Amino acid sequence: VTAQAILPATAQATVRAGRRGAPLTIALLVCQLLLQRIAVPLGEDQVPVTLPVSLALLAAGFVTGEFRVRPGAARGVLVLWGTAFSCTLVAVASGLVPSLFSLLLVVAIYPVAGMTADLSASAVRRVENVFFGIMVVAAAVSLVQLLIQVAGVPYEDYLLRVVPVDLLQQGFNTGDPIAYGESLYRSNGVLFLEPSFVSAYLGLATALALYRGRSALLVSVLLAGMLPPLAGSGFVVLLPAVLVMAFSTKRRRNLLALAPALVIALVVALTTPLGERYVARSDEGGGGNTNTSTSLRLLLPYESLLPPSVADVGTAFTGHGAGSAEDYLRENGLSSVTAPLLPKVAYEYGILGVVGIVGALVALLAAAAVRRPWIVGVAVLFLYVNASFLQNTLVMMAFFWASFLPYDDDLDGLHPVTRADDGAYRQPPGVSR
Amino acid sequence: VVTICRSTRTQRPGVGASFTYHRGDHLPTTRRLGRVSEPAFPIRDDEAQAEEFMSTDQTREPVTVSGGVPRPAIGAGSGRRPIGVDDVPRTDPSADMQDTGRLPVTAPDGPPLPEPVRPSTPAVDTTAPPAEATDLPADPADEAQPGGERDALAPGGADDEDAPAPESAKTRRLVGGAPPRTGRRRIPTTGTRRARNRVLFVLVAALVGSALALTGSLLMGPRYTSEAGVLWDPASAQLVDETVTVDPNLLDRQVTDQQDVIASDAVVGAVSENLGMDPEDVRDAISSSVADGSSLITISAEAATPTEAEEIAAAVTTTYVDFVRTSGAASLTSRAEALQTTIDRQNTQLTALQQQLQAQTDQLAGVPTTSSTYAVLQGQVAQLSGQVADLTTRVADVVDQQESLRAAAAIYPGTARVLSQAEQPKAPSTFSVPVTVALGAILGLAVAGCVIGFQVARSSSASREATTPSTTG
Numbered sequence: 001v002t003a004q005a006i007l008p009a010t011a012q013a014t015v016r017a018g019r020r021g022a023p024l025t026i027a028l029l030v031c032q033l034l035l036q037r038i039a040v041p042l043g044e045d046q047v048p049v050t051l052p053v054s055l056a057l058l059a060a061g062f063v064t065g066e067f068r069v070r071p072g073a074a075r076g077v078l079v080l081w082g083t084a085f086s087c088t089l090v091a092v093a094s095g096l097v098p099s100l101f102s103l104l105l106v107v108a109i110y111p112v113a114g115m116t117a118d119l120s121a122s123a124v125r126r127v128e129n130v131f132f133g134i135m136v137v138a139a140a141v142s143l144v145q146l147l148i149q150v151a152g153v154p155y156e157d158y159l160l161r162v163v164p165v166d167l168l169q170q171g172f173n174t175g176d177p178i179a180y181g182e183s184l185y186r187s188n189g190v191l192f193l194e195p196s197f198v199s200a201y202l203g204l205a206t207a208l209a210l211y212r213g214r215s216a217l218l219v220s221v222l223l224a225g226m227l228p229p230l231a232g233s234g235f236v237v238l239l240p241a242v243l244v245m246a247f248s249t250k251r252r253r254n255l256l257a258l259a260p261a262l263v264i265a266l267v268v269a270l271t272t273p274l275g276e277r278y279v280a281r282s283d284e285g286g287g288g289n290t291n292t293s294t295s296l297r298l299l300l301p302y303e304s305l306l307p308p309s310v311a312d313v314g315t316a317f318t319g320h321g322a323g324s325a326e327d328y329l330r331e332n333g334l335s336s337v338t339a340p341l342l343p344k345v346a347y348e349y350g351i352l353g354v355v356g357i358v359g360a361l362v363a364l365l366a367a368a369a370v371r372r373p374w375i376v377g378v379a380v381l382f383l384y385v386n387a388s389f390l391q392n393t394l395v396m397m398a399f400f401w402a403s404f405l406p407y408d409d410d411l412d413g414l415h416p417v418t419r420a421d422d423g424a425y426r427q428p429p430g431v432s433r
Numbered sequence: 434v435v436t437i438c439r440s441t442r443t444q445r446p447g448v449g450a451s452f453t454y455h456r457g458d459h460l461p462t463t464r465r466l467g468r469v470s471e472p473a474f475p476i477r478d479d480e481a482q483a484e485e486f487m488s489t490d491q492t493r494e495p496v497t498v499s500g501g502v503p504r505p506a507i508g509a510g511s512g513r514r515p516i517g518v519d520d521v522p523r524t525d526p527s528a529d530m531q532d533t534g535r536l537p538v539t540a541p542d543g544p545p546l547p548e549p550v551r552p553s554t555p556a557v558d559t560t561a562p563p564a565e566a567t568d569l570p571a572d573p574a575d576e577a578q579p580g581g582e583r584d585a586l587a588p589g590g591a592d593d594e595d596a597p598a599p600e601s602a603k604t605r606r607l608v609g610g611a612p613p614r615t616g617r618r619r620i621p622t623t624g625t626r627r628a629r630n631r632v633l634f635v636l637v638a639a640l641v642g643s644a645l646a647l648t649g650s651l652l653m654g655p656r657y658t659s660e661a662g663v664l665w666d667p668a669s670a671q672l673v674d675e676t677v678t679v680d681p682n683l684l685d686r687q688v689t690d691q692q693d694v695i696a697s698d699a700v701v702g703a704v705s706e707n708l709g710m711d712p713e714d715v716r717d718a719i720s721s722s723v724a725d726g727s728s729l730i731t732i733s734a735e736a737a738t739p740t741e742a743e744e745i746a747a748a749v750t751t752t753y754v755d756f757v758r759t760s761g762a763a764s765l766t767s768r769a770e771a772l773q774t775t776i777d778r779q780n781t782q783l784t785a786l787q788q789q790l791q792a793q794t795d796q797l798a799g800v801p802t803t804s805s806t807y808a809v810l811q812g813q814v815a816q817l818s819g820q821v822a823d824l825t826t827r828v829a830d831v832v833d834q835q836e837s838l839r840a841a842a843a844i845y846p847g848t849a850r851v852l853s854q855a856e857q858p859k860a861p862s863t864f865s866v867p868v869t870v871a872l873g874a875i876l877g878l879a880v881a882g883c884v885i886g887f888q889v890a891r892s893s894s895a896s897r898e899a900t901t902p903s904t905t906g
Contacts, residue, residue, distance in 0.1 A: 092872050
């Protein structure tokens with residue numbers, strides 16, 4: 001009994017090594033990929049169906065032992081929650097009316113950041129294979145969406161054929177022309193919220209495939225699927241991972257798999273209007289045009305929300321209350337401006353929120369990125385580019401791959417520790433940590 | 434005195450602590466009496482023993498068990514007088530132990546161990562300063578000291594967090610408090626006291642939260658918000674002969690620009706003048722918003738009373754709509770007035786032409802009709818007559834246009850129309866006092882829960898470090 005108490009790592013490692021399946025982990029992954037556009041009305045708001053389903057899956061996994069709490073990460077999440085609660089308490093005491101729905105979302109969305117899946121190496125590989133499979137299909141759908149438009153079939157949201165519009169998430173540019181007045185629409189893979197979402201997921205899949213040394217064919221398909229969405233998110237995710245791998249002697253050879261994909265990209269760019277559009281988009285941040293996607297995401301939110309965050313001493317430290325950033329933007333005629341993590345938290349939770357919430361999220365992602373180079377871009381996307389703080393799909397995307405799924409070295413450590421004749425506990429020969 | 438021990442299958446020291454339990458104390462105090470020492474020989478089942486001793490009946494003789502080594506109950510260095518034979522009813526120690534079936538402890542391969550006896554001199558390190566019971570950890574990691582139990586338990590150093598959770602329920606029971614056994618009173622342990630402290634902390638946090646919210650609510654007072662709906666209709670601009678926007682992006686921009694108009698000096702200044710308020714107070718009180726993809730502008734006013742909120746909202750709405758209407762009408766009027774210049778100029782030209790025509794006509798009257806000059810003059814008169822007629826028509830058109838503009842200005846409805854008038858709010862827009870108090874209590878509870886959860890997670894992390902086996906031996 002005492003030996004079990006002092007050697008639980010060995011015992012549990014054995015259990016993990018014996019767990020070859022990962023049903024709930026796969027269910028969680030499939031749910032976040034395929035159900036992200038579905039939502040149920042709740043009063044004036046909508047609740048993405050992935051949120052309750054994810055919570056139920058996390059609870060089920062916790063009960064069955066497939067998932068467990070990571071104490072260190074849980075502390076980060078608790079700091080995040082505690083900061084949000086404290087700032088909201090001050091806001092309530094100050095006579096402000098914070099959005100309790102927004103606060104509930106903070107509580108409901110982030111448990112995944114404090115948990116991890118207790119999986120064996122083979123189970124993790126199985127989860128990754130499922131991910132690759134889904135993303136290959138998404139890439140194919142993305143390409144088909146573009147090709148049939150080039151062939152003359154007008155764009156259509158095919159999900160509307162089977163799902164009532166009331167059950168689809170509103171407020172997302174699910175399909176929009178590649179430019180105003182153009183007949184070609186950007187691909188969203190039908191099931192993804194926006195073209196940028198499918199692009200980001202394909203970028204992540206490509207980065208992971210490169211890191212794992214998967215075939216050039218897989219990498220090419222994934223990268224080709226990134227082109228029709230005409231979104232920079234995928235490249236924001238992919239390029240940092242490629243850079244990190246380029247400096248890694250162990251993974252540098254894997255980048256050769258990019259060569260066929262680059263050729264395909266070149267052909268697509270030259271034979272379709274996408275190449276020209278990509279060039280135009282890459283330059284749209286300059287010129288002082290404030291109505292571009294780049295400006296609305298990367299410049300205006302910071303210019304619009306950060307100054308008023310610290311303008312009033314009374315609200316500078318604890319903010320204007322949960323959910324107030326969108327109200328502020330709407331009241332100031334900036335409805336089209338997004339609210340990325342930093343300006344949103346700074347306005348809603350003040351300086352304390354920036355320290356407690358943004359600090360916790362940065363710490364969680366930075367700690368994960370140290371050993372998972374393929375998620376560096378995801379962290380950048382989450383922390384800087386996207387309005388991700390209360391976006392369940394983006395939170396799941398970031399933390400599922402950053403920390404929820406075990407890391408390689410953890411998998412190496414799954415081999416049962418054996419006891420040597422001298423009484424010491426060692427890993428078997430050939431297993432390095 | 435209860436000594437908790439923990440053993441491993443090696444000769445590393447376990448985690449141990451001694452408690453003194455004073456009968457009659459409402460909240461028994463515990464003090465750590467000794468340090469952990471390396472066991473001299475193996476034992477059989479120390480956890481079972483420890484659980485037994487954790488539930489020792491208080492009426493019985495204080496006993497001491499330590500990792501197979503009889504360990505005395507001593508008070509030296511504790512600052513308290515130890516429980517002695519004079520303090521509790523005496524029974525035979527060996528009989529007590531035999532009753533519980535715990536002793537004699539037997540080594541796996543050796544003879545029965547000697548029964549624990551109370552030595553005359555302490556066998557533990559009493560030089561170490563005693564630690565208060567509140568410092569006694571529920572987890573080994575709380576005891577972490579250089580060279581102490583943590584080092585002994587985790588010579589391999591810290592493990593990463595993705596390693597499996599090490600702490601078993603039995604381990605926690607062992608160091609945190611065993612469940613009471615049937616028919617016996619449970620000795621309050623650090624775990625139970627910690628639970629009490631946490632409950633107390635949560636309750637205090639809830640009270641503080643509700644008190645804070647209540648205080649803020651009473652100081653700030655209720656706030657009321659009145660709203661009015663205004664539709665911005667660009668079609669009305671056609672009356673002003675302006676091009677109607679068809680670009681949706683430009684249309685959205687035009688609608689959102691109206692929010693700046695609402696907060697402009699012209700509107701706010703007029704409202705403040707009407708209501709006798711400071712313009713900045715008006716500007717702080719009002720807000721406006723436009724729903725995505727909509728031309729409906731919602732004008733809101735927040736004030737301390739429902740009447741004031743309604744007055745401000747109504748005044749701003751009326752002033753804004755009037756401003757938009759009068760602005761458009763003024764534009765029409767100014768365009769009508771601009772036409773007057775043209776009319777005047779054309780009238781001047783017309784007068785000059787008419788005078789010239791009259792002169793030519795007079796001259797023509799004096800010329801014989803058979804004269805060659807007559808034909809020339811007649812041609813000039815005819816040309817002048819045509820010019821006069823043409824100019825007269827043009828002047829008439831411009832005058833008509835001017836009159837149309839003036840008429841349009843008189844009936845111009847403006848591009849903004851009130852869809853819903855501001856009404857007196859029936860309930861405050863801020864939380865009511867009971868809701869505020871309840872919310873404060875809930876948020877206080879939540880904050881306390883986070884603090885406690887943080888402590889538990891930290892203990893768990895430290896425990897993991899302390900119990901992770903060495904992979905190097």
